[in-house]
Amino acid sequence: MDNDLKSYSSVQKWIRNVNQMFALSESEWNNRLQVLADFCAHVGRNPDEIIQDALEEKGQKVDFMRRLREASKLKFQDSIRAHEWQNVVRSFFIHNGARVVVRTYPQGTT
């Protein structure tokens, strides 16, 4: 995988779409890109491949979400931090047209 995540078209699209609305700071993006890089390493695919697979087949997308939860649990014991980490990748999926189920914080539900 290319070390520069920003060279991937899916990542460029993600950054462009999010910044159109929310204008995140450079440090926020650096954190996000690190999360995405970690997830890519966990699933052994680059960002464009992940989106291509997720858009091609729902089963693949569901499996990515399962592996996302799996990866976050390996990193964090705290469920809130794990949820936030997952949300970065969910955002990457959403802004590339791959619909994913979004949830509130585990204890934030009614």
Add this chain to the structure above:
Amino acid sequence: MQFLDVCGLRRSVRFYKTWQPVERDKIQRILEVVRVATTCPGNLQPWRAVVVDATKLAPKDREMLLAADNYQGAHRTAPIWIYWFADPEDGKPQTFQKRVHQLMDVGALASCHGWTHDAIDASIEKGVRSPEGMPEIGGFLHNLPYEISVAVARGETIGACDVACLAAVNEGLGTCLHMIATVDKVAEVKKFLKVPDRWEAVWLQLLGYSAEEPEAGGQRPRLPFNEIFFEGEYGKPFPRDETVVNDLRKEGLLRAPAPKPERFEEIKHLARMFGFPV
């Protein structure tokens, strides 16, 4: 609240305070408003509603109802879910006949306009042309196909939901109309709510205290006045008097358009507060 403030502040709210319950009396007040204020041809009143307190649902039931709404984010945070249904039985000519007799008996429909009990019965039962002065109900209602009764019931219930939205704003609550996503999910939800098979699912009204700023980011884009309202004939726009527009601004109907400054910053904070992805 004043009527124009209620209208001016009506928004589809998509973030609710999960931690603030809705008082039961406020729910009842909304339902009471719908019952009294909603207009309907022939006083049909086909609307029905089942109120669900999401905070009291078993997790599996909550999950099923959320799935039926395609897991929409706003639905997840709203504490009260009102399922609105239309009863086609109350869209049928026989119901129209019964209710219109009732309207005559209470003096809402007057014989001086041509209404008589006999004329109502003859029009609906035999298709006899109605006397001038009353609507030509025979031509429309005699032998009315059931599908039209369903459509009438649905259409009138949509109007009731609009009233319910304004009533919610009047109670200081946020609200939004959703729907049950797919046909198979409709059956599942109806079974869970134990409603009669014949009832038609119309809207799911979310209710709760808004977590958004009071104007929820500003008034939504609306079509230009002169493109939707005409005088005398289509193509001649109804003139829009700027004095009236200015008065309505002062009276609270016309407010800052969306997006208000900082709206996207607000969404970012709301998303983070609830745990949604940005």
